[in-house]
Amino acid sequence: MTLEQLSIFIAVAEREHLTNGAAAVGLTPSAASAAIKALENQYGVRLFDRVGRRIELTRAGRLFLTEARRTLASVREAEGLLSELGGLRTGRLDIEASQTIANYWLPTRLLRFCELHPGISVGFRDGNTASVVQAVISGRAELGFIEGTIDEPALASLPVHTDELAVVMSARAGHIASRTTPARLHELNWVMREPGSGTRAEFEAALAAIGVDCRTLPVALTLPTNEAVLSAVRGSSCAAALSRLAISPFVASGELAMLDIALAPRQFTILRHKERRLSAAALEFERLCRERD
Template identity: 55%
Template sequence: MTLDQLAAFVAVAERQHLTRAASALNLSSSAVSSAIKALETMHGVALFHRVGRGIELTSAGRRFLPGARDMLARARGIEHLLDELAGIERGVIELQASQTIANYWLPPRLMRFHAQYPGIEIKLQLGNTTTVTEAVISGAAELGFIEGTIREPALATRQVASDRLMIVISAAQDHARASADDLLSLSWVMREPGSGTRSAFEAALRAHDIDPARLDVVMTLPSNEAVLSAVRTSSAATALSEAVVTPWLRNGDLQALPFTLDLRAFTLLRHKERPLSAVARAFETYCRSFPD
């Protein structure tokens, strides 16, 4: 059994999808499939059911998954120890972030950090609040960045920036007001449940005594870009980060409704009991020192 085989197994188990797992590992689908097959053959146990084009864990796979995650976390801990001994001139840092942060807030900070520490390899994966939180808990990521806040006993949290959601519609629509009744009269395109954007917007509505369940959500899409494309070409509304919608407001494709939503936090996550590597500590300090 090799660490590469374990990594392939965990990646597929967590995503229930061979191609997405291969993309996360920067490997070909055939390489990931071969690694899992070799692991199954070596130990004489089936870890996945192949059902048509889908893949799902067997009972044995579900029992094996926690131990595999733990072994990978321990291996990363040993790698971090070697990084400690070498200082922060080289090493690897594994990050996960929700989409708005990963696409807008993190990139300039990653580039400046890379300029200061060119020998450090940065691995960033996208997710949503739920998947990023799970990654930091399991040890798949040392640091996570989410929109909003969470209550998770295993994790320490720190606000590193703030952001505002804006309600937008196509510029072609005639809708200048934004009372509670106005919002309830609109159709909506929303991010998926579990995303920080969706959670923050629903919390903001409740603060205005509006029940999110009363919104007419006609479509749920998995990315900011997909939501934007749908809203720009329809009569639907959405709520997205100011950083996401600003270019489209400036070029006249979208208009913002005059409904003020409270600021939300961009939050850094780390495990309370799992020591950070030297490079992760350096990046955490960098983010806290240069929040905006």
Template identity: 50%
Template sequence: MTLDQLRIFVTAARLGHVTRAGAALNLTQSAVSAAIAALENRHGTRLFQRVGRGIQLTAEGELFLSEAEAVLERAEAAERALTELSGLKRGALRLYASQTIAAHWLPPILHRFHLRHPGIALDVHQGNTAEVAAAVAACRADMGFVEGTVDNPALVAEPVATDEMVLVVGAHHPWAGSGRPDPTLLAQFDWVLRERGSGTRQEMEAALAGLGVGREALRVALELPSNEAVCSAVAVGAGATVISRLAAAPRVALGDLAILGAALSVRAFCALRPGDRRKGRAEEALLALIREG
């Protein structure tokens, strides 16, 4: 059994398709099939069954998947440890960030990091807070950055920055140009929300609850999967929202959105990492750069 065979097996299991696994690994379909067949024949166990044009793990394959992923993670950790012996001249850093952070806060920091450590390849993925936490917990990322609350004892959260949540409407909304409306009026207009599981959604509901307005009191017009979609909908009059000042700023500058009053709340941006693993040098270097401000 080789690491290459394990990588092929895990990729095929995740994608559920031999051809797609080959494309992801830059291998031919026959090479993927041969690697899987070699594993199955060597151990006399069927790992996949065909379902339509795709493949699906058997019960034995499901059990083997977690073991294969653990072996690959240990191999990657060993490779990172060897890389770190040469300092920060080469290597890779796998990051996962929630949308507000990935779109607005993190890019300038990563640019500075690249200028300082050009030999470190940065692999950055985006998801909502729940997805980031899951990626870090599953060791698909060395470190994650989130703006929502994460309740996972396997993860360590370290505050790295703060962000303001503001009440926003379109430039032509009846509230535009005024201060924050009385809380009793908040249920009288339509609202645009982020999807459940996002840090922005969590913070919005908490901020409104602090004003005595529960989620059930809101007239929800739309639930959308990104800050950009929310801002676009609000700009054309779909309703009000509570969103990061960072996310709203570009459309406010264009005159499409209006911020009503002072911030409703201040939230922390946190770095997430597995609690049972020490920080690598690249992670330490990135956190140190963030602390510099």
């Protein structure tokens, strides 16, 4: 059994989806399938059942998932200790971040960290809030970055940046945008991020704060990335709520128009496991994120 096999198994098991799990660890579905099959053959145990087009964990698979997570977390802690002993000359830092942070806020900070500590290998994945939380709980990621806050007893959180959501439409629909008030938001068609994303959850909370029930909004389309939402809105008369970090180039170019809807600011938050000691690399990256903000 190898650590790579454990990582592949955990990624596929948490998603119960071979293609998505393989993508999470940077492999093709066939390579991930071969690794899991080798693990099953080596120990003579079946970890997944194929049910129609889906895969499901067997009872043995569910039991093994708990131990696999614990083992991988212990390995990360051992790597962190060696990193400290090496004075940040070597080691590994695993991070997972929700999409807005991953695409618009974190890259410059990651680059700065790599410039300062070239011997540290950085594993970086994006997801949504739900997947980031699970990654930190399982030990797959030492640090997680999400939009907003969560109530998870196993995790500690630290706010590192204040962001703003804005409601936008195509500039071609500017005549609609100019006369839209909070009370008339339900008259618009909406393109939304998927349930489980920080952007979706924070938008719904911001609407509630100004007395708008999100259930009254007609949702024309739900999409899994900010970029997909931006493309849909730019080519339609629909509205969307996205981070100012994501929309600013399109507002500046005149492609998108912002509605005069005041939404409460939200926090970008770092997550860590309460019971696991952070490696020197994780502590240094956390410090860098706070400092540069």
